[in-house]
Amino acid sequence: MQNLELKPAVDKYQPLVLTPLEDIRGFLFHHLGRFLLFLITFSSVLLMLLIFFFVIREAIPFLMKFNLTEFLTTKSWYPEASTPKFGALSLIVGSLYVTIAALVFAVPTGILAAIFLSDIVSLKIGDFIKPVIEILAAIPSVAYGFFAVLVLAPWMQNKLGFTTGTNALNASIILSIMALPTIISVAEDSISTIGRELREASYALGATRFETIFKVVIPAAHSGIIAAIVLGMMRAIGETMVVWMASGNANQIPSPWWDLSQSVRTMTATIAGDMGETPKDSLHYGALFAIGVVLLVMTFLLNIISEYFLASAKRKSGKS
Amino acid sequence: MRHIIRRITDKAFTILTGTSVVLLTSVLLIILGPMVWRGAKAVIFKDTIEFRKMQLDLYNRGNSEALKIETSETESFRRTVYKIVDDFKHGIDTEELIDKSKQIYRQFGKELRYRGITGKQYQKIRSLARDLRGRLQAAFESNDKKIIKENIDYVLQYRKNKYFVDTTAAEFFTLAEDFYKTIENIDLNKRQEYTASLQQIEEVIFQLLGPRPDEPLPALTMERYGATRWDLAQKLLDNLLWSQQWIQQEAGQPLTKIRVSRAEQFAGTKLEPLFGYVENNLAKMLKPEYTFYWQYFIDDSTPGHYFGGVGPEILGTLLLTLLAMLFVFPLGVISAAYLVECASDNIAVRIIRMCINTLAGVPSIVFGLFGLAFFVLFFIPLFGGPSKPCILAASMTLAVLTLPVMIRASEEAIRSVPQTYKEASLGLGASRFRTFVKVTLPAALPGILTGVILSISRVAGETAPILFTGAVALGPLPKSLFDPTRTLSYGSYDIAVGDRLAMMVPHNQYGMVVTLVLLILSLNAIAIVLRARVFRRLRGE
Numbered sequence: 003m004q005n006l007e008l009k010p011a012v013d014k015y016q017p018l019v020l021t022p023l024e025d026i027r028g029f030l031f032h033h034l035g036r037f038l039l040f041l042i043t044f045s046s047v048l049l050m051l052l053i054f055f056f057v058i059r060e061a062i063p064f065l066m067k068f069n070l071t072e073f074l075t076t077k078s079w080y081p082e083a084s085t086p087k088f089g090a091l092s093l094i095v096g097s098l099y100v101t102i103a104a105l106v107f108a109v110p111t112g113i114l115a116a117i118f119l120s121d122i123v124s125l126k127i128g129d130f131i132k133p134v135i136e137i138l139a140a141i142p143s144v145a146y147g148f149f150a151v152l153v154l155a156p157w158m159q160n161k162l163g164f165t166t167g168t169n170a171l172n173a174s175i176i177l178s179i180m181a182l183p184t185i186i187s188v189a190e191d192s193i194s195t196i197g198r199e200l201r202e203a204s205y206a207l208g209a210t211r212f213e214t215i216f217k218v219v220i221p222a223a224h225s226g227i228i229a230a231i232v233l234g235m236m237r238a239i240g241e242t243m244v245v246w247m248a249s250g251n252a253n254q255i256p257s258p259w260w261d262l263s264q265s266v267r268t269m270t271a272t273i274a275g276d277m278g279e280t281p282k283d284s285l286h287y288g289a290l291f292a293i294g295v296v297l298l299v300m301t302f303l304l305n306i307i308s309e310y311f312l313a314s315a316k317r318k319s320g321k322s
Numbered sequence: 323m324r325h326i327i328r329r330i331t332d333k334a335f336t337i338l339t340g341t342s343v344v345l346l347t348s349v350l351l352i353i354l355g356p357m358v359w360r361g362a363k364a365v366i367f368k369d370t371i372e373f374r375k376m377q378l379d380l381y382n383r384g385n386s387e388a389l390k391i392e393t394s395e396t397e398s399f400r401r402t403v404y405k406i407v408d409d410f411k412h413g414i415d416t417e418e419l420i421d422k423s424k425q426i427y428r429q430f431g432k433e434l435r436y437r438g439i440t441g442k443q444y445q446k447i448r449s450l451a452r453d454l455r456g457r458l459q460a461a462f463e464s465n466d467k468k469i470i471k472e473n474i475d476y477v478l479q480y481r482k483n484k485y486f487v488d489t490t491a492a493e494f495f496t497l498a499e500d501f502y503k504t505i506e507n508i509d510l511n512k513r514q515e516y517t518a519s520l521q522q523i524e525e526v527i528f529q530l531l532g533p534r535p536d537e538p539l540p541a542l543t544m545e546r547y548g549a550t551r552w553d554l555a556q557k558l559l560d561n562l563l564w565s566q567q568w569i570q571q572e573a574g575q576p577l578t579k580i581r582v583s584r585a586e587q588f589a590g591t592k593l594e595p596l597f598g599y600v601e602n603n604l605a606k607m608l609k610p611e612y613t614f615y616w617q618y619f620i621d622d623s624t625p626g627h628y629f630g631g632v633g634p635e636i637l638g639t640l641l642l643t644l645l646a647m648l649f650v651f652p653l654g655v656i657s658a659a660y661l662v663e664c665a666s667d668n669i670a671v672r673i674i675r676m677c678i679n680t681l682a683g684v685p686s687i688v689f690g691l692f693g694l695a696f697f698v699l700f701f702i703p704l705f706g707g708p709s710k711p712c713i714l715a716a717s718m719t720l721a722v723l724t725l726p727v728m729i730r731a732s733e734e735a736i737r738s739v740p741q742t743y744k745e746a747s748l749g750l751g752a753s754r755f756r757t758f759v760k761v762t763l764p765a766a767l768p769g770i771l772t773g774v775i776l777s778i779s780r781v782a783g784e785t786a787p788i789l790f791t792g793a794v795a796l797g798p799l800p801k802s803l804f805d806p807t808r809t810l811s812y813g814s815y816d817i818a819v820g821d822r823l824a825m826m827v828p829h830n831q832y833g834m835v836v837t838l839v840l841l842i843l844s845l846n847a848i849a850i851v852l853r854a855r856v857f858r859r860l861r862g863e
Contacts (some may be wrong), residue, residue, distance in 0.1 A: 142783025236812035240685025
């Protein structure tokens with residue numbers, strides 16, 4: 003038998019009580035570290051402020067010289083004329099026009115698909131459908147634009163007899179496809195967080211599935227669904243490549259208003275298309291940054307709206 | 323009754339929701355299916371000998387000896403084509419014939435001067451030659467066979483004339499005979515039509531077979547080779563065999579397109595055999611073979627992406643994304659760590675979260691404006707860099723764009739590490755910092771990696787932010803981080819809309835965009851698989 007010698011687990015015994023110096027050092031390290039981490043994290047805020055600051059700064063020389071109301075309310079956009087005119091109304095309307103048209107296609111389809119995923123099929127089948135949505139979300143916008151220009155536009159022109167294939171309809175169809183993944187995933191989240199109790203209570207009263215969904219589930223999930231629509235709208239209004247390639251870039255407000263076969267021009271496409279040809283510090287350059295400010299403000303407001311509705315959806319699901 | 327209606331509505335609703343999903347799937351298939359199919363043709367296709375010549379010349383690929391043998395094999399078939407065209411041209415192209423007769427006359431005049439004849443004789447022969455030239459010209463320009471016959475006969479009676487035998491002027495007579503033979507079977511009133519059509523035919527043959535062996539090499543690379551692909555050759559053959567005409571069938575009706583057989587158009591002429599010959603021997607002239615052109619992914623391209631691949635574009639995209647990841651990874655992970663581990667729900671954290679959400683919602687084109695105004699015009703010059711669009715500015719812009727994605731993904735990954743892991747570490751006496759570095763971070767790393775891959779796929783596809791900050795459509799390979807670069811995303815835009823030349827090579831258009839889409843989808847697939855594995859492991863399966 004070997005003589006077992008007991009070794010202490012720790013070579014050096016340390017007193018449990020820290021010396022004052024160690025205590026202060028630990029305290030400082032803890033708080034300095036936290037502060038450093040906070041600073042790094044705060045860079046997001048800094049970046050956000052920098053974005054606002056620099057985009058607005060470049061727009062200021064233009065806004066000083068040019069009347070803001072005229073910029074927002076007149077329709078003629080002739081930046082390179084001898085007496086340049088910067089009326090961005092038709093660009094703003096163009097952006098809203100294709101966005102709203104895209105939502106008309108995307109919202110019903112998106113909500114129906116969300117209901118299908120959350121209420122109608124089992125989770126297993128849902129797992130087969132979700133990759134489809136993920137792939138649709140992953141395809142880059144320039145690839146959608148490519149499809150719009152080289153496939154959809156010739157088809158519209160030759161088969162549907164439109165005067166031009168690159169028009170508001172083309173752009174809004176593609177935008178709706180791009181907005182769908184956002185709408186579906188946010189709407190599905192909010193619909194499936196509505197508890198089973200509500201649904202079961204409704205079924206117990208003899209309601210069909212259709213009635214349950216329309217009269218119980220959707221009213222209960224309405225804030226999440228509104229948030230989904232707003233987020234989809236943000237996605238569509240900020241999209242550049244697709245509208246630049248597919249909308250035709252004609253500076254006009256469609257008349258009659260429902261005629262989607264006309265070309266329009268959006269804010270994003272104007273910035274993308276004109277920026278390459280403008281010298282820095284010209285009025286035109288400033289005007290494009292001013293459009294950027296309008297876009298930034300619009301998306302900022304939409305973001306606040308979506309935050310509000312998402313927060314209220316969270317509150318409700320927390321209560322139930 | 324009401325009961326039935328309720329049930330029908332219920333069923334209809336179920337079907338409607340299903341339809342929306344079917345619609346979604348079919349949209350995906352409609353977009354991706356044909357795109358991938360056509361894009362694959364940039365890599366796998368039937369090439370021709372012209373393609374192999376191009377590969378040898380531009381990239382020094384292939385066996386030059388074997389190619390030489392193949393070329394000489396094709397040459398004999400091509401020569402027949404050229405001969406048929408040339409023979410027919412002798413009789414039809416008035417301007418060329420007149421030029422030729424003038425040239426003979428001039429040559430003959432020079433020759434006469436050195437023959438040691440008296441001035442008077444010289445004058446006489448010279449005026450005779452001028453007379454012959456005039457007669458020939460009259461014959462070439464005339465549309466009346468009777469006049470032509472008179473003129474040609476007049477010229478030919480001098481054939482045995484002692485002044486002309488064995489001189490350049492003898493070519494007058496071969497020219498006259500050739501011309502007479504050719505026009506025998508031609509309706510002369512159609513000469514205009516023939517000339518126009520012949521021009522098109524020559525153009526098509528040039529596109530099909532490239533420049534003739536005796537012609538000087540064209541300056542543009544794209545004109546140096548004939549049809550490099552068999553499918554293109556087939557299309558050109560169709561253009562050769564059929565001409566398209568717009569015809570108004572009834573007054574007031576729009577013009578309709580009809581196809582007219584050129585063989586019929588040239589029926590009875592010397593050119594007629596050309597069409598059958600080319601149709602039957604095209605494969606022998608071009609020697610098609612199936613190839614797998616994997617070098618598409620590394621090759622540079624000639625202007626307009628006419629030949630070559632997407633190598634520089636792939637390189638540029640990788641460079642931009644990796645650099646952007648370098649900037650965003652530490653920032654994203656540290657921010658996420660702070661938000662999960664340290665942050666309490668105070669006002670500062672709420673502001674940070676709101677800013678992250680706002681940042682995620684900023685349109686990509688506004689990031690482009692910001693990148694231009696901040697990185698290109700302010701930040702990089704601040705450190706002494708050049709104030710122009712470059713890779714560094716573009717990747718920084720992309721890093722800002724993808725920061726919210728990165729923070730959210732890392733936050734989720736860190737949050738999903740079970741609390742028990744941390745408690746075990748803390749219980750052993752490790753500090754919170756040590757716990758995070760040694761326990762939480764390794765456990766969360768696969769999840770964070772998923773976030774990184776998703777950010778890469780987002781960044782690689784973005785076009786709008788790099789429009790003004792560092793992407794170009796054409797240009798040399800970047801030498802430093804202060805040069806702009808080509809990317810797949812901007813290249814896809816340019817090849818679809820900007821580049822007129824690229825319209826002629828649809829396989830390269832689709833090839834570029836499919837390379838981009840497949841790159842991004844495979845990154846996403848990796849991310850999805852990784853996420854599923856991490857999820858399983860953390861649940862302890």
